[in-house]
Amino acid sequence: MFSKPEKLSVYIDRTITEMNNIGVGSLSIVVIIAIFQGAVTTLQIAYQLISPLIAKPVIGSIVSDSSMLELAPTITCLVLAGKVGSHIASEIGTMRVSEQIDALEVMGINSSGYLALPKIVAGLIMIPMLVIISIFLSNLGGVIAGEASGILTYEEYFQGARESFMPFNLLFSLIKAFTYAFIITSVSAFQGYTTNGGALEVGASSTKAVVYSAVAILFSDYLLAQILL
Amino acid sequence: MIELINVSKSFKGVKVLKNISTKFETGKVNLVIGSSGHGKSVMMKCMVGLLKPSSGNVMYDDRDFTNLGYSQLREVRKEIGMLFQGTALFDSLTVEQNVEFTLKMFTSMTPAERRDRVDFCLEQVEMKGINNKFPAEISGGMKKRVGIARAIALDIKYLFCDEPNSGLDPVTSRVIDELLKSITEEFNITTIINTHDMKTVFDIGDDVIFIYQGMNEWSGKVKDIHSSNNEMLTNFIKASYFD
Numbered sequence: 001m002f003s004k005p006e007k008l009s010v011y012i013d014r015t016i017t018e019m020n021n022i023g024v025g026s027l028s029i030v031v032i033i034a035i036f037q038g039a040v041t042t043l044q045i046a047y048q049l050i051s052p053l054i055a056k057p058v059i060g061s062i063v064s065d066s067s068m069l070e071l072a073p074t075i076t077c078l079v080l081a082g083k084v085g086s087h088i089a090s091e092i093g094t095m096r097v098s099e100q101i102d103a104l105e106v107m108g109i110n111s112s113g114y115l116a117l118p119k120i121v122a123g124l125i126m127i128p129m130l131v132i133i134s135i136f137l138s139n140l141g142g143v144i145a146g147e148a149s150g151i152l153t154y155e156e157y158f159q160g161a162r163e164s165f166m167p168f169n170l171l172f173s174l175i176k177a178f179t180y181a182f183i184i185t186s187v188s189a190f191q192g193y194t195t196n197g198g199a200l201e202v203g204a205s206s207t208k209a210v211v212y213s214a215v216a217i218l219f220s221d222y223l224l225a226q227i228l229l
Numbered sequence: 230m231i232e233l234i235n236v237s238k239s240f241k242g243v244k245v246l247k248n249i250s251t252k253f254e255t256g257k258v259n260l261v262i263g264s265s266g267h268g269k270s271v272m273m274k275c276m277v278g279l280l281k282p283s284s285g286n287v288m289y290d291d292r293d294f295t296n297l298g299y300s301q302l303r304e305v306r307k308e309i310g311m312l313f314q315g316t317a318l319f320d321s322l323t324v325e326q327n328v329e330f331t332l333k334m335f336t337s338m339t340p341a342e343r344r345d346r347v348d349f350c351l352e353q354v355e356m357k358g359i360n361n362k363f364p365a366e367i368s369g370g371m372k373k374r375v376g377i378a379r380a381i382a383l384d385i386k387y388l389f390c391d392e393p394n395s396g397l398d399p400v401t402s403r404v405i406d407e408l409l410k411s412i413t414e415e416f417n418i419t420t421i422i423n424t425h426d427m428k429t430v431f432d433i434g435d436d437v438i439f440i441y442q443g444m445n446e447w448s449g450k451v452k453d454i455h456s457s458n459n460e461m462l463t464n465f466i467k468a469s470y471f472d
């Protein structure tokens with residue numbers, strides 16, 4: 001009775017738990033950032049384009065496009081690199097230095113797969129969703145700021161947003177989100193897994209996870225823009 | 230039975246284990262003694278596969294552990310239980326989930342069967358009723374016991390304990406000792422314990438190997454320790470009467 005391979009159901013359970021950690025756990029910070037980022041972008045674009053020759057909907061189109069193409073995926077994921085990345089690295093790093101990973105290995109469990117895979121899968125599912133929420137809410141932030149400051153009405157905002165919308169931009173945004181999700185989860189899991197030492201080194205791994213993820217995100221941001229736009 | 234044949238281990242050119250050959254017999258409490266830093270933990274890690282010996286072989290009842298394929302290795306690993314020096318309980322899981330872990334991973338038991346098995350294992354270590362506590366909420370001695378319960382959750386044949394008494398008071402140490410002895414005899418498993426607690430040696434030990442500077446300096450029956458004229462061993466034993 002004691003001879004079954006590792007169970008798929010255990011992996012599914014763990015993935016769901018991680019989806020909850022990564023997705024639901026990061027929702028509030030993503031909401032706040034998205035709304036403010038949309039609002040601030042609107043005010044600044046309006047400030048830069050102050051001219052009677054420019055139709056007001058243009059502001060809406062610029063804000064919605066730049067949110068979708070760059071701000072929502074990149075800013076959200078840079079913040080998630082800090083929040084999710086440091087969490088993953090310190091969790092796995094602590095397991096390493098307290099011999100919990102050795103315990104998994106002695107049990108005959110593939111520890112890297114067991115620890116990293118559910119986090120990577122959960123990140124690939126949840127982070128793009130967070131980015132979509134961020135795109136939606138940054139537009140909402142833009143509308144609120146426009147109305148509140150009297151710069152433009154929500155009809156004007158959406159007119160501009162609708163006119164400039166291209167499905168490819170949304171696809172591009174999602175491609176970024178998937179790429180960043182993979183970077184954050186895998187880089188951080190790797191940093192945690194290769195921790196060597198004690199509590200101090202766990203902190204160092206956690207810092208490295210954030211820095212390396214952020215740099216990798218910015219680098220791939222440039223590459224993706226170069227290749228796909 | 231576990232047999233080491235000429236096992237050596239070096240780290241970056243420094244030889245930590247030097248040609249160790251020895252046998253650990255089934256149904257007996259086998260003790261590995263020696264001063265700090267002389268290679269007990271490294272030897273145990275080589276035996277369970279956490280470190281790869283630089284040369285030599287580790288045999289598990291005629292299976293050459295050092296040269297097994299992935300799936301065979303895994304079969305042997307399911308027969309191994311290990312109590313780590315720092316217990317290494319999964320701190321995000323409750324006591325029950327810790328003990329249940331390998332059952333969930335490797336068996337097709339129903340939740341009810343698993344619960345029964347968990348209760349049975351916790352009963353063995355006299356730790357019933359703390360199923361829903363987290364490792365951070367229980368004492369060091371309790372963690373060791375839960376660690377033992379986790380190690381014996383599957384029907385293991387080999388039990389490894391790295392300093393089961395370190396950091397425990399003398400009373401709790403004796404309880405853990407007796408526990409390890411009774412589990413060994415009741416389930417007829419091969420138990421290997423690293424220790425520098427001489428009380429453990431004389432209370433529950435059957436066979437002893439004394440590791441000195443990475444070598445098998447002396448091995449034999451516990452009752453023969455005092456009649457040994459190995460200088461390193463007698464110094465080690467003498468020193469322990471003053472701690």
Ligand SMILES: Nc1ncnc2c1ncn2[C@@H]1O[C@H](COP(=O)(O)OP(=O)(O)OP(=O)(O)O)[C@@H](O)[C@H]1O
Nearest residue numbers: 240245263264265266267268269270271272392425
């Ligand atoms: N991963 C490693 N890399 C390099 N050297 C190591 C490593 N692990 C152990 N050593 C060295 O091997 C030697 C033996 O260490 P080991 O941990 O086996 O001692 P020990 O007998 O278990 O001591 P203690 O009773 O204090 O636990 C030490 O000198 C240690 O520095």
Ligand SMILES: [Mg+2]
Nearest residue numbers: 269270271391
């Ligand atoms: Mg040791």
